[in-house]
Amino acid sequence: MSPRLLLLEDDLPLGQLVARALEEEGFRVYWATNQEEAWGFLWEEPFDLLILDVRLPEGEDAGFALARALREAGFSAPILFLTAKDALEDRLLGLEVGEDYLAKPFALPELLARVRALLRRGEVRPRRVALGDVVLEVEAKRVLKGGVPVSLTAKEYQVLELLLLNPGRLFSKEEILERIWGPGYEGASNLVEVYVKNLRKKLGEGVVETVRGLGYRAPA
Template sequence: MSIRILLVEDDEHIAGTVKAFLNEAGYKVDVCFDGDEAHSRFFGDSYHLVIFDVLLPGMNGHELLREYRKISNAPVLMMTALSDDESQIKAFDGQADDYVTKPFKIQLLLKRVEALLRRSNALTKEVRFGKLTLLPEDFKAFYESDELLLTLKEFEILMLLVQNKGRTLPHEVIVSRVWGYDSDGDSGTVHTHIKNLRAKLPENIIKTVRGVGYRLEEESS
């Protein structure tokens, strides 16, 4: 499974250097040079980790962090020249996972990225939620020891929900992440796939948030 990272940095030299080192480490990196472009990427692509500068044209890093946390639990690393305590506290209050100040050693940045990915289970070969086990590389899902016969879209929806467990994902976010930003999918398409997915799951763990979307919750024993 290819690990995807979104890097938002308006300094082209820094962006190019960081991207080159992350690529060499085996990660696939998309780069945005302003906050507005990055915001549009949230709904078109799914990332295992994002790196935000704070001082950006358009939406700044703190605004991006606030918007990103509405749709994803993926790790966020703030990478900025602002080293004051107030900026760091604001980032962590906004649910950033780490904060690195410029200038920095690229090897240290790589280690921070690796640590965040490891803690979020992005580097593991399998993802677990309750009695569910998902194998992203093989697009297979198991409930206890029994394989669930899911279609590709059903697997992708389930994987997306597991990655964001406890968070309500709006219909439009599921459509953009599973079918693509420019797809013709709609809430009806999502509802049909959720209905089929529920029929294949031994327990009711997909909850409907009326008028908004869906959330994954473990059944209480």
């Protein structure tokens, strides 16, 4: 299957040019023009590489801030920054919070070469996570218990994946709702509790810990 790439670029002509060049190379490209669109793509399926503009509608250094938020949220796909900011401190920051940095204007062959090089390194994100006899196969989007596949709904899987990829990290109910159901969700207030209950019923009580009044986490 072709690698999935997320491109976050608010310059429409440049975004179209880059997306087309990547698609012609056989990559599956998901193009976002702002952070909200990018988060929407990111929570649908895992990506093999993220290409982020630094200067976005959200701010001069919004791309760097987004990269930090992604790492904190457990996303570990390689990040390539595209930016007109070419000062030494900007290049160093790009290499600190991401894997590579390409200054604008750039030649498309160089961009493609860097994309291929990052993909050859492989995704840092775990491909398999185990908690006791529960195994999460990230690429296959499959969950096993005692070696037997367990049927989960899409949202059950997403909640489980969020927790297992961040063992020991506490997520509030509000944060889970925002990450899985999207910003501004106004549905049932007990939705997270329902999904946690379903996961425990299917996978065992120990798969999700409750910290009363604060939220949920997977055991570290």
